[in-house]
Amino acid sequence: MKKLTLVAAALSLGALSTPASAQSLVAAFASEPSSVDPLYHNLGPNNATRKHMFESLVGEGPDLAIIPMLAESWSSSEDGLTWTFNLRKGVKFHDGGDFTARDFLYTACRIPNVPNSPSSMAGFIKRAKSIEAPDDHTIKVTTPAPYPLLLTDFASFGVISASANGHTGPVTYSKDGCAGIDSYLDSKAYNDGSATIGTGPYKFVSFTPGESVVMARNDDYWGDKPHWAEITIRPITNAGARVAALLAGDVDVIEKPPVQDLDRLRKDAKVDVVQGASSRVIYLHFDHVGEPSPGIDGTDGKNPLKDVRVRKAISLAINRPLIVDRIMGGLAVPARQLVPDFMVGVDKSIELEKPSMDEAKRLLAEAGYPNGFSLTIGSPNDRYINDSKIAQAVAQMLTRVGIKTDVDAMTASVFFKRRNKYEFSLYLAGWGSSGAGMASPLRALVASQSKEKGLGGTNRGRYSNAELDVVIEEALATVEPKAHQALLSKASKMVVDDVAILPLHYEVTPWALKAGLTMTPRADQHTVLTSVRPAN
Amino acid sequence: MLAYLIRRFGQAFLVMAVMATIVFFGLYAVGNPVDLLINPEADLAEQEETIRRLGLDKPVHVQFGYFLSGLTQGDLGTSFVHNRPALELILSRLPATLELAFLGILIAVVIGIPLGMIAGLKPDAPYSKVIMTGSVIGFSTPNFWQGLMLIMLFAVFLGWLPAGGRGETVDVFGIPVSFLTWDGLSHLILPAINVAIYKMSLVIRLTRAGTAEVSLQDYVKYARARGLSPVRVVGVHILKNIMIPVVTVLGLETGNVIAFAVVTETVFSWPGIGKLLIDSIGLLDRPVVVAYLMLTVFLFVMINLVVDIAYSILDPRVRVKRGKS
Numbered sequence: 001m002k003k004l005t006l007v008a009a010a011l012s013l014g015a016l017s018t019p020a021s022a023q024s025l026v027a028a029f030a031s032e033p034s035s036v037d038p039l040y041h042n043l044g045p046n047n048a049t050r051k052h053m054f055e056s057l058v059g060e061g062p063d064l065a066i067i068p069m070l071a072e073s074w075s076s077s078e079d080g081l082t083w084t085f086n087l088r089k090g091v092k093f094h095d096g097g098d099f100t101a102r103d104f105l106y107t108a109c110r111i112p113n114v115p116n117s118p119s120s121m122a123g124f125i126k127r128a129k130s131i132e133a134p135d136d137h138t139i140k141v142t143t144p145a146p147y148p149l150l151l152t153d154f155a156s157f158g159v160i161s162a163s164a165n166g167h168t169g170p171v172t173y174s175k176d177g178c179a180g181i182d183s184y185l186d187s188k189a190y191n192d193g194s195a196t197i198g199t200g201p202y203k204f205v206s207f208t209p210g211e212s213v214v215m216a217r218n219d220d221y222w223g224d225k226p227h228w229a230e231i232t233i234r235p236i237t238n239a240g241a242r243v244a245a246l247l248a249g250d251v252d253v254i255e256k257p258p259v260q261d262l263d264r265l266r267k268d269a270k271v272d273v274v275q276g277a278s279s280r281v282i283y284l285h286f287d288h289v290g291e292p293s294p295g296i297d298g299t300d301g302k303n304p305l306k307d308v309r310v311r312k313a314i315s316l317a318i319n320r321p322l323i324v325d326r327i328m329g330g331l332a333v334p335a336r337q338l339v340p341d342f343m344v345g346v347d348k349s350i351e352l353e354k355p356s357m358d359e360a361k362r363l364l365a366e367a368g369y370p371n372g373f374s375l376t377i378g379s380p381n382d383r384y385i386n387d388s389k390i391a392q393a394v395a396q397m398l399t400r401v402g403i404k405t406d407v408d409a410m411t412a413s414v415f416f417k418r419r420n421k422y423e424f425s426l427y428l429a430g431w432g433s434s435g436a437g438m439a440s441p442l443r444a445l446v447a448s449q450s451k452e453k454g455l456g457g458t459n460r461g462r463y464s465n466a467e468l469d470v471v472i473e474e475a476l477a478t479v480e481p482k483a484h485q486a487l488l489s490k491a492s493k494m495v496v497d498d499v500a501i502l503p504l505h506y507e508v509t510p511w512a513l514k515a516g517l518t519m520t521p522r523a524d525q526h527t528v529l530t531s532v533r534p535a536n
Numbered sequence: 537m538l539a540y541l542i543r544r545f546g547q548a549f550l551v552m553a554v555m556a557t558i559v560f561f562g563l564y565a566v567g568n569p570v571d572l573l574i575n576p577e578a579d580l581a582e583q584e585e586t587i588r589r590l591g592l593d594k595p596v597h598v599q600f601g602y603f604l605s606g607l608t609q610g611d612l613g614t615s616f617v618h619n620r621p622a623l624e625l626i627l628s629r630l631p632a633t634l635e636l637a638f639l640g641i642l643i644a645v646v647i648g649i650p651l652g653m654i655a656g657l658k659p660d661a662p663y664s665k666v667i668m669t670g671s672v673i674g675f676s677t678p679n680f681w682q683g684l685m686l687i688m689l690f691a692v693f694l695g696w697l698p699a700g701g702r703g704e705t706v707d708v709f710g711i712p713v714s715f716l717t718w719d720g721l722s723h724l725i726l727p728a729i730n731v732a733i734y735k736m737s738l739v740i741r742l743t744r745a746g747t748a749e750v751s752l753q754d755y756v757k758y759a760r761a762r763g764l765s766p767v768r769v770v771g772v773h774i775l776k777n778i779m780i781p782v783v784t785v786l787g788l789e790t791g792n793v794i795a796f797a798v799v800t801e802t803v804f805s806w807p808g809i810g811k812l813l814i815d816s817i818g819l820l821d822r823p824v825v826v827a828y829l830m831l832t833v834f835l836f837v838m839i840n841l842v843v844d845i846a847y848s849i850l851d852p853r854v855r856v857k858r859g860k861s
Contacts, residue, residue, distance in 0.1 A: 210812065
């Protein structure tokens with residue numbers, strides 16, 4: 001009898017621990033947003049959280065194509081220097097205020113002035129020479145030179161409300177500080193909810209660091225009515241704990257389920273797995289400058305990676321499909337260019353390379369290294385999916401063609417410091433492109449480093465090719481979409497021909513959901529819960 | 537007694553200063569937080585601008601100077617990641633950890649001491665063997681594995697308790713606590729057990745060893761001979777005399793749980809300070825890590841002080857003398 005009561009108590013307990021209503025959705029994120037201030041920190045989890053509450057002027061669809069959002073339509077002038085955006089009418093902020101051009105101007109004013117921002121959004125507006133509002137529902141932007149990526153930049157930050165930030169009256173934007181606005185709210189005012197007023201499908205309810213972000217449906221939303229009455233984002237950094245929370249029914253959606261658990265999760269009747277191609281490429285970057293290059297031995301002080309034949313040999317020696325199959329469990333697509341096929345700027349005529357050890361050995365001999373040399377790959381071990389395992393596999397493949405390769409894997413904080421001090425002759429890293437497509441990795445990873453031009457920001461291989469730079473800069477100054485695309489493809493082909501950098505694969509992003517739910521995967525790997533729906 | 541206390545506090549501040557210096561320079565040597573915090577799309581000028589804004593462009597000794605001058609005004613620095621004062625950030629997470637630690641210790645004591653005494657009084661009984669084997673398993677299996685097993689059993693298979701998170705909280709004097717509501721308590725039980733298992737095993741072993749030793753002493757035999765009830769013999773004469781090692785270990789372990797419940801807090805995504813520490817180390821959020829470790833040192837010194845005072849209450853022969861402990 002005692003046992004029976006115990007079981008009964010346990011059952012009633014179980015009933016209590018399931019989510020309260022079918023109208024609420026709980027998701028587990030792998031990392032926590034550092035704030036709910038949409039302009040504070042340009043970082044994945046912050047931007048994903050932001051998309052529920054704050055909307056951008058133009059949006060990015062799941063495949064990162066530009067779609068109308070707060071602006072219904074837009075156009076650029078013949079000379080490519082002026083952009084006109086027609087704002088959607090009747091859009092209301094969560095506090096009932098009307099959304100007008102003034103709010104966008106205020107947003108642009110606050111972006112460079114967010115106190116203590118650890119990663120500012122300023123880069124998204126710095127190309128604009130002027131931003132003006134001829135009337136309440138029109139925004140005019142001029143740029144000093146034609147700039148095709150303006151839409152992508154404007155899709156990257158959420159628009160805040162001028163009134164909710166304590167500003168009354170009109171706003172005049174100026175690059176050197178907006179007149180009449182002395183100070184801007186700290187991210188604290190957003191974290192406690194007082195200024196967290198957006199136009200998005202969900203309203204802010206609460207943010208408890210380490211615990212949750214809770215949001216409620218915005219019944220006055222201008223677009224499709226949001227499905228869930230309430231959504232909660234919980235940070236669960238440990239992958240095993242995330243899976244357990246899903247299996248226990250504590251959460252309905254988890255991001256980044258561990259690759260090794262996916263097969264088991266797919267077989268589990270309680271769970272569905274959704275996956276989608278992402279824009280993130282995992283690549284190896286060569287030291288194009290160091291002589292001798294750190295980590296290279298057996299070459300009499302020369303840097304063999306400066307020889308394109310050696311770089312080609314390395315590329316031929318790596319069996320990408322094998323890495324995708326064995327290490328990534330199929331959750332990747334072999335790569336040769338820097339962004340996947342569905343994005344802007346890919347040269348579709350370039351085919352995947354067939355790995356060939358003989359050809360690799362021949363090229364090495366031709367370059368004067370018939371007996372190879374020794375090399376160390378630097379790699380993070382906690383940043384990308386299976387990062388250090390991929391580096392291990394690459395090392396084994398290179399060793400087989402005579403390049404004796406070691407792996408130096410370390411935690412991300414140490415890795416980035418050493419990489420930025422050019423301590424690796426070959427390093428593994430990842431790049432998640434924005435909607436800009438090929439332009440994004442081209443200007444950051446392979447364009448010559450230039451602070452003035454804002455190019456080569458992550459080109460830690462110090463690759464420099466004047467011819468390529470010309471094409472990239474031309475592409476970055478060509479607004480007409482077809483010509484822009486053609487220039488990007490041309491640059492991509494030059495990168496591939498010179499093996500300037502070595503793409504390995506594009507990540508495929510998995511999500512695991514409670515059975516009966518489905519969602520639309522996004523190429524930017526953001527978990528946006530508005531797309532989660534019952535499967536039928 | 538006053539001189540003693542002053543001296544103890546002096547020692548505490550010295551250790552805190554040494555700790556802060558080592559950690560400050562150590563984290564500086566590991567890397568630059570901006571490399572991790574900044575969006576990779578940022579170009580070189582933006583990277584430099586961010587480094588400048590966070591004051592990380594200055595030479596390390598200048599940064600340390602700023603830190604020291606802040607300290608004199610009671611400012612431990614502002615988190616690079618969260619843009620909040622480091623101390624405030626830590627204190628906001630402290631209640632969750634304290635709650636977890638105290639419930640864990642409570643479970644360990646309430647279950648561990650009686651089991652240990654049983655095993656000590658009847659060392660050859662089969663149930664004593666079961667208790668001792670259990671305690672070996674308890675402290676020899678890894679903490680995270682125990683945590684995951686608890687989740688698998690009670691959350692996934694049985695579905696009785698939630699797998700993690702903190703659940704509902706109630707404000708008591710402005711401090712959010714979760715043990716007052718059923719939802720909060722249900723979230724607290726598994727992590728508290730996870731914390732308790734290892735401590736309980738320790739307590740069982742210490743108690744058993746003490747009991748086995750003390751119960752053969754003359755005064756225990758004399759107490760029995762005087763005809764005192766077995767309850768009084770065990771509950772007063774034996775218990776009081778085995779408590780000193782138990783209190784010492786529990787004191788240190790309490791400090792350990794509060795400061796380093798990292799594993800439990802990570803496995804159960806419990807929003808305490810251990811999780812804050814590990815996240816901050818991962819992002820090289822120096823102000824938080826430094827403030828945290830200074831606070832930890834302070835905590836340990838205080839716990840040791842409390843333990844020393846508890847000794848003198850438990851054992852009149854131990855006296856707190858001029859700074860010696």
